[in-house]
Amino acid sequence: MEASFSAIGESVGGTYYIGSSGNNANSCAAAQVSGTPKQTLQAGLACLVAGDTLVIRDGTYSGAANAVTGLPNGSAGKYITIKAENEGNVILTSGLSLAHTNAYLIFQGLRFQDTNGKTILGNHLKFFRNEFKGGCPSGNCTNTTIGTNDFNDTADILLEDNWFHGSGGRYKLLVYNANRVVVRRGVVRHDGGWTDDKGDPEAGVTFYNSSDCSAQNVLIIDNDRPYRSWQGAFYSVYNSASPNANRNNSWYGNVALNSPVGGGLRIDGNGPVTGAIVQDMVMWDTEFAAGFGSGASVISGLTMNRVTAGNTVRTAQETAGFVQFATTYSGTVTNTIIANTGTDAIGVPLTYFVSFNNSSTSAGTGQLTYSPFTNGLSYLTRIEEGSPLKTAGLNGGQIGAQIVNRIGTPGTLQGEAGWNTDTGTALWPYPNDARIKKEMCTDPGVARGFCASSSLTGYIMNYLGNGSPYP
Numbered sequence: 001m002e003a004s005f006s007a008i009g010e011s012v013g014g015t016y017y018i019g020s021s022g023n024n025a026n027s028c029a030a031a032q033v034s035g036t037p038k039q040t041l042q043a044g045l046a047c048l049v050a051g052d053t054l055v056i057r058d059g060t061y062s063g064a065a066n067a068v069t070g071l072p073n074g075s076a077g078k079y080i081t082i083k084a085e086n087e088g089n090v091i092l093t094s095g096l097s098l099a100h101t102n103a104y105l106i107f108q109g110l111r112f113q114d115t116n117g118k119t120i121l122g123n124h125l126k127f128f129r130n131e132f133k134g135g136c137p138s139g140n141c142t143n144t145t146i147g148t149n150d151f152n153d154t155a156d157i158l159l160e161d162n163w164f165h166g167s168g169g170r171y172k173l174l175v176y177n178a179n180r181v182v183v184r185r186g187v188v189r190h191d192g193g194w195t196d197d198k199g200d201p202e203a204g205v206t207f208y209n210s211s212d213c214s215a216q217n218v219l220i221i222d223n224d225r226p227y228r229s230w231q232g233a234f235y236s237v238y239n240s241a242s243p244n245a246n247r248n249n250s251w252y253g254n255v256a257l258n259s260p261v262g263g264g265l266r267i268d269g270n271g272p273v274t275g276a277i278v279q280d281m282v283m284w285d286t287e288f289a290a291g292f293g294s295g296a297s298v299i300s301g302l303t304m305n306r307v308t309a310g311n312t313v314r315t316a317q318e319t320a321g322f323v324q325f326a327t328t329y330s331g332t333v334t335n336t337i338i339a340n341t342g343t344d345a346i347g348v349p350l351t352y353f354v355s356f357n358n359s360s361t362s363a364g365t366g367q368l369t370y371s372p373f374t375n376g377l378s379y380l381t382r383i384e385e386g387s388p389l390k391t392a393g394l395n396g397g398q399i400g401a402q403i404v405n406r407i408g409t410p411g412t413l414q415g416e417a418g419w420n421t422d423t424g425t426a427l428w429p430y431p432n433d434a435r436i437k438k439e440m441c442t443d444p445g446v447a448r449g450f451c452a453s454s455s456l457t458g459y460i461m462n463y464l465g466n467g468s469p470y471p
Contacts (some may be wrong), residue, residue, distance in 0.1 A: 013078070016343065017085075018044035019057035040065035041092070050104070051078035058089040067094040068112070074104030077245065079126070084109035087129055088435050096144075098122050100151040111439065115168060119140040121148060126411065127159045129432060131439050135169020138196055143169035144251070147178030147210065154178040154241055156413050161185045161431055165440050167193030171235075173205045177244045180414040181213040184398040185406065185427075187436050187456065188218065188233075191446065192225030203228050203235035203266075204256075209244040212414055216252045216407040219460070223259040231263040233286065236276065236411055238269030250277040252420060253403045253427070255381065255460065256262030258285045258449055265290040269297050276331075278304040280401045282380045284463070285311050288319050292348070293326025302331025306393075308372075308380055308401040310339035312464070314357060321358070322348040337372045337394040337400045343459065354393045368392060371399065378466045382427070429470050 014032055022037035028047035030036040037057060038044045042065050044054045051074065084090035087109030090435035096106075096112050103120030111131040112118055112212040118132055124373045135143040143164055147154040155178060163186060164172040172188045175181045188204045204220040220233035233256035238246040246269065256264035264283025267273050270289070276299075283289040289309035292299045309321050324347040336353045338344040343360040344353075352366030354375075361369060376387025381403040383389045393399040406425045409418030430436075433456050441451035450459035461468035 009254075013049065013051035015053045015055060016044055016047045017057060020059040020061065035213055036425070040059055041068065041446070042066065042070070045071055048072050048080050048082060050075040053083065055083060055085050056090045056110070057085045060091040061094045064094060066092060067097070068092055069095065069097040069099075070221065071098065071102055071105060073102060076104065076124075076133055079104045079124075081104045081108060082110070083107070088131075096120070098125065100148070103215065113166075117169065118144045119148070120144065120146045120157065121151065121154050121235040123154065123156045123308050125156075127160065127162055129161045129435075132162060132164045132173075133166035135166065135194065135438075137193055138166050139376040140200065142174045144172070145174045145176055147176040149177060152177060155180045157181045158411070158413055159183045159186060160410065163187040163436050163440060165189045165191055166443070167191050169194055170200060170202050170207045171204070173361040174208060175206065175210045175213050176208045177242060178210045179212050179244070181210065181410075182216065182408065182414050182419065183214070183218055184216040184408045185431060186218045187440065188220040189440065190223045190225065190227070192227065195228055195462075197373065200228040200235075201229055201231045201235070203231045203262075204233040204259075206235040206237065207246065207249045208237050209239060209242045209246055211245050211249065212245045214250045214252065214414060214420060215254050216420065217254065217403070219255045219257070219430070219456075220259070221255070221257045221460075223261075227261060231260075231268070232256070232263035232266035233259045233283075233290070234265040236265075236267045236273060238271045239271050240271045246273045248275040248277075250278070250420065251278045252277075252407045253401075255282040255403065256284070256286055256389060257282065257380070257460065257463065259287075260285060261287055263288045263291045267292050267299055267302070268294055270295060272298040272300060274298075275301045276303070278302075278307065280306045280384055281308075282401050282402050282403065283307065283309045284380055288323055288341070289321045290323070292322075292324035292329060292331070295325075295327070297326045298328040299324065299326045300328065300330045302333075304331065304333045305335055306398060306401050307333070307336040308377065309337060309342050310356075314340035320344070320346050322346070322350070324348050335397060335399045337377065337389075341370055352392070352399060354389070354392075354399055366392075366394065369455070373464065376400070378464065379461050380463055380468070381460065427459070429455070430460075433457050
């Protein structure tokens with residue numbers, strides 16, 4: 001049996017192949033040779049045991065025999081890997097449906113495309129460089145859901161370098177009743193195409209009754225389609241009618257851009273949301289930057305540091321920078337830029353902040369009112385060295401977001417060494433830029449936002465009109 005290693009270092013066993021020109025009559029032993037593959041995914045999966053790898057040759061795989069379901073399990077140190085032979089050249093159209101008993105699986109370089117919701121249940125599951133496209137046009141469904149009401153055991157999931165888009169689905173990515181889920185470097189765009197009669201919430205990436213989850217270097221962009229009840233690019237909510245708590249979720253180095261309805265980040269619910277951490281976030285050209293609570297919600301222990309929020313041009317639509325209407329609220333919002341909006345903050349005390357060209361300006365320790373655009377904010381994702389903003393913050397620190405390096409050691413799950421640290425590896429140009437552009441910009445009607453630019457990186461870097469420091 002051929003021995004090899006997975007992309008993140010776990011020891012593995014045999015390698016098996018499937019291809020559209022293959023033959024399911026080929027034995028599993030024969031399918032270990034690239035030239036004599038099995039023909040369908042289900043036939044290939046039947047060959048696998050812990051530590052094995054299934055390589056899918058180029059093509060589009062449809063029908064029940066190619067549904068991604070009924071998978072065997074790996075084990076600790078022996079993940080089963082299912083990957084494209086050539087990343088981006090394998091399209092799977094018959095659904096992704098993992099069981100809550102699935103464990104120790106890796107999916108790499110695939111394109112999941114269907115009009116049904118893709119469901120991820122289980123534990124110790126890792127997804128690298130996959131496309132998740134499409135969703136149903138109505139009903140309580142999403143593009144991709146991690147977790148379920150039926151079981152409370154989905155945990156330890158990693159989605160690293162994936163992208164979510166396409167028509168349909170309430171949420172592009174919903175983490176529901178699940179714990180310790182890390183979404184690291186993802187690109188998300190809601191392309192509309194979902195309606196209902198109830199006004200159920202819609203959003204980009206949602207942590208719903210889930211705890212110890214983290215979004216890291218995620219870009220949620222160009223959500224400017226008609227929506228029925230858009231909540232925000234990032235959404236975190238507690239609902240007492242559903243199981244599990246919402247606590248200790250985090251957002252490190254993220255961007256919410258060009259979402260003119262709703263917020264960059266909304267934290268809400270009819271009960272407690274506790275211990276949220278927001279570090280280095282851009283929320284730009286959104287209706288409001290961040291909103292906290294409504295009705296009987298309890299927002300406690302919020303820590304928000306280094307945010308760049310506002311709009312390119314102030315219009316009557318922009319309501320506020322930071323807004324809170326919770327029954328109970330406690331938190332700190334420090335080292336922020338709020339520009340070209342309505343009231344800079346409603347019910348949210350600010351310290352060490354720049355409030356520029358807003359209809360109303362709050363008082364607070366460390367308040368500044370000069371233009372951020374001439375004092376260090378040339379690119380949304382960083383503050384320039386030697387500029388006033390670089391040292392104007394708390395204890396001589398920076399005001400505004402600094403999103404320049406990749407967060408999280410590659411392949412790590414929540415709680416593992418380095419899982420949420422600054423790696424020192426440059427984030428820009430954004431990883432997989434060319435493939436993301438190709439796969440997210442080919443459908444009719446999506447020649448907008450970054451798809452109308454030369455690249456994803458160039459779109460974000462030139463958003464303030466100062467060009468791009470990257471080729």
